[in-house]
Amino acid sequence: MSSDDLIFIPARDELRIKQDDREEIIRLVRDITSYSKKCIFSCHRSIGLKKLKSELLEYFKILSDRLKKIRIMYITNLHLRGNISGAIEELIEFFTFAYFKNTGKLLPYNDFIIMIKCLILEKFEFIDYLIEDKELEKVDDEIEIDFIxxxxxxxxxxxxxxxxxxxxxxxxxxxxxxxxxxxxxxxxxxxxxxxxxxxxxxxxxxxxxxxxxxxxxxxxxxxxxxxxxxxxxxxxxxxxxxxxxxxxxxxxxxxx
Amino acid sequence: MDQFFKEIKNQIETDFEKKSALQDLEHQFDVSIIPFKSKFNDKITILPNKLKSEENVSVFISEVVSNYEKFSKSVSELNAKFGQKERLQNKIVEESIYYLLISNYFQVLSNSYTNEVIRIQFVSEKENGIILTPEQVKSLLNFDKIDYQIYLISLLKLIEVIVEYTLNSVINQSIENESISSNYSISLINSQIVSKLQNGFQLLDLKNDILRKKYDSLKYNYQRLNKIVYDLTLRNLITTKIELL
Incomplete structure (x- = not known):
């Protein structure tokens, strides 16, 4: 076997996988940034609670899907933490702002993590806590969020x-x-x-x-x-x- | 709010402590590889036909491997965030692969160097060629999976050593004032090795990162070797036949 077969072809394949993963993660975080911004715009609008809820729930579906994918890909791409942080900050911006607008208080970090878990699990009932200050239900499923x-x-x-x-x-x-x-x-x-x-x-x-x-x-x-x-x-x-x-x-x- | 910021302060202190522990560990690692560095600094000054085949090369390899195991274990046991450990972890892997590649290069070269036809195996699946393959490195260092990016960076560092060794050998041989010597042929061997590696690197789709930056210097190294070979050939100084298999 030649050096190409023993060194460079496998290296090329492996590097391509890494690059593709990175590009995919960049695409996913771009969506998270974009939909978090949309959520913030909705919160700023002078619309009724019902309308706000329906707008946010639409965006949550996309955020949930992208977070789910990132959570899986992150396990083998820990080095891409820096690429993810920006979008997560935007997501935090939305959650803390929505909660503040509703309660005038700082959203506790632990509650934020519970809501992210709910978002990943598509249990969107947490929206009542976020925008109506109702009780936040704990999630049964123990899922780890390593990237936040x-x-x-x-x-x-x-x-x-x-x-x-x-x-x-x-x-x-x-x-x-x-x-x-x-x-x-x-x-x-x-x-x-x-x-x-x-x-x-x-x-x-x-x-x-x-x-x-x-x-x-x-x-x-x-x-x-x-x-x-x-x-x-x-x-x-x-x-x-x-x-x-x-x-x-x-x-x-x-x-x- | 106060509670949250209290927690933040605790985490900042924890991260600082881990950073300091990692810095200590890095210092210890740097000290541990000084003997490896000295060994190859000496080697580079020895002419190819005077390189002695080292019987204890396996001892050296086992030293590199045990040093790698010791430090990678210490890093993994440190309960720090991945991002904090990543740089040191990669450095330990990179340096360990680099010393394995150099030691193997000199070992194979010393075994193959004769005054007649010099035959060198470039890479091999079974025995060690002059360039260790990722699989061979993986098996020596007991990796679960080889990180090709780090392997390729180490390979580019080896090329720098190869160029330096060529220059040193040609200078030292010229000072000895013997016009006919097999030692000049090292330039041709190394030029062929670097040429093969350069062709291999061209197969990669590199993105703009550290590997790409290091790879960009390869063409200058290749050019330098070619110039030496050209000058020596013009003066009929390369007399020994080379076969890079």
Whole structure:
């Protein structure tokens, strides 16, 4: 047998499989990103609960299918964690935003994981917990979710703050005739508290970095730059709500 | 919220601890391969016809294998995230394959080098050719599955050694001032080996990653060897017949 038969042909076959897997995972995560964004848009719309539910359930079918496939492929493609994280952050952005819009609270991480398991198992009843604050039923099936952890959650939360800012501003300037000062103020308080927690993290770990699900403390690393950028955007979101509140409560009022 | 961030802090501390443990382990591994490096740094300065066939090559291979087993076990036992361990794990595999490939190259070369016709088996299923196949590496290191990407990177690193050895041999032989020597033929042997490997690499569909970057330097190495062979041939210095089977 030649060197081609003993080395290069099997190598080519193996490398092709790896490349095909990577491309397939990229396609799947693209869908997760896209449908998570659609879910967020639905949450922003001023539509009734019934309509919102039906829109989200349609998207859940696709998200469920893509997550199921990723879960299987991830077992043999652990090195592709970095390719998956972005889409997972988007998914977290949707879940935390939907829950916040409904309850005004931070979605507990463990409940998020339960909902992801439900999503994979096509048990979409969790939607009642997410958008109506009903009880979340525990899942019987013990399925492992290896490709999500708290580091993704932290990064996804950053993105959620941008959505809360958008919600606050659109709420405050809606056409109902009344400014929703109280709601905006509550959102502002929530973001302030969350921002404070992030600032504490940066003070404790000045080079805090999150990359491929790993926490590190190295200034100028890719993960650290991304963390700092998100923190800057977060700060500007807080400032935007602050300015809106000032406008609503002081500047735009003729009589105080 | 406070509870969640408390948990995050714990996880950050855990990841930092694991990182530090992995750094210590990497340092220990780097120290452990110094003797392997020194061995081949010495080898590179020896002319091909003076290379002695090493009876204890199997001892060396078993040292590489046991070193690999020791460190890969330590890494796998460390309860760190896959992403944290991945780089060190791959480094241990890559270095181990690399030293197996080099040791086999010099062993086969020393066994085959004569002043008459030099016959060298390039690859072989049963015995070891001058290039160890992925299956042979897999069997030596007791892998369940060979990672072709790492094997190919190690192979490209071997090519760099081959080029360096050729240059050293030609320089050392030229200094000895003997115009007729079988040692000049090493350039032809190595050029043919690299040529075969280059043809093999052309069969791959490489994407833009570390393997592709390393492969891009192969053409320069090949060009360098060809130039040496051309110059030596012009001066009729390659006198020994070569057969790369």
């Amino acid at each position: 952890d708290t580091s993704d959650y932290l990064m996804g939360l950053f993105d959620c703050t941008g959505e809360i800012m958008r919600l606050s501003i659109s709420q405050s300037t809606n056409t109902s005739g009344n400014f929703k000062a109280k709601e905006t103020w509550e959102n502002y308080k929530f973001l302030q508290k969350l921002y404070e927690q992030f600032i504490i993290l940066v003070q404790l770990y000045p080079g805090i970095s999150i990359y491929k699900g790993i926490y590190d403390n190295s200034i100028n690393s890719k993960g650290s730059i991304s963390f700092k950028k998100k923190l800057e955007v977060f700060e500007s979101s807080v400032k935007k709500i602050e300015a809106t509140l000032i406008d609503m409560l002081v500047s735009d009022k003729e009589i105080i």
